[in-house]
Amino acid sequence: MAGLPESGSIYAIVTLKSPQEVQGGVSPVFYVKTQQEQEHIAMWIARITGVAVHDLHDGTWLLIPV
């Protein structure tokens, strides 16, 4: 998609974990408190930017450009 970073890079992180456990580096991190909030934020970012959401199954979701 136009305007997105190269496929395979991490665009953003949405996590239930604490800032001590997950830190951003090059991509922004969204800290959330509930799974509902996680779904909400991940879906909005995905729909707005066109990235795909991937679940690491440890409370952290990665948003990756397709």
Added chain:
Amino acid sequence: MSSQGPPIDWISIGLGIGFGVLVRLILLRKDYRHYPGYPAGTVGQVTVAFFAAVIGGAFFPALVAKEYQAATFLVLAATQFTGLRKVEVAKLESIEKLTLVQRGTSYIQGIAQEFEERNYLVMGVAVVTALASSIAKTEFGDFWPWVVGGGIGIIAIIVAYFVKSGPELGDVCTAELVPLTFKEGSLLYAGPVMLMEVGLPKARERYVKDGVGIVLTPTTPRGAGAIWDLGQRQAIVYNLYEIIGTKTDIGYGERIPICRMDLPEGTGKAGICLLPVANDPDRILEAVRRTPLLETAKAHSVYSPALIEWQHNHEGGK
């Protein structure tokens, strides 16, 4: 033209051009791919075919009339058809940015090559027709060029019709519909083939509700090689997107159809996920089977475990 040799054989040239343009009109049959679709595109193709037919039709009569310069120029003009392929590639590549599912470079090269090669078919038919007619005129007299030229022209058109396009995916693979399932929470499977990780619960619900899975099993070594080829797999999903449609748009990245191999086992089967706009099982399978087998992919041949199993089942069952 100066004429030191025999007079120019207009009958042969005319027959060559006529049959050359006729073969292009027959090959222009609009199929489900609707390409070229618009009258302007059709006119363009027929015009280029006319040039090709003139080159082919005039070649031997020019040689017979000892017009060597003319014959040489005609050969030079034939090189121009390579330019057509480049134009076609540039055009298709430029519209890739604005399609939701890409054709991929392999498919683009295949389409462009076919456009170029059809002009050589036109030239071939025109050369053969004009040659036959020209020989008949010198050997038998004035009436025979029409009969012999016409007869050979019709045979050439029939031959051209059969060599015009290569095999389709259905010739080397079987395709079957399977349900889409999720394992380990978020891994999307088409039958036994894992395709991708889908993180959003809403997207997973959509795949389970509306999605269709397809499993490809190779039936020949060529088929087994072809579906390992990324360009071939992209061509399959592009064909599905073009003919069936897929419920996706910008912002729905996880809904783009993909085709992946059965890994980590590497059995040689391939799986496809699709959110069809028109959920008609027969049309979906037809779209997969009628995907052209790309030249870049059909050179490979592989004996994958799935192929060996298929051959065992079908030869043992006879």
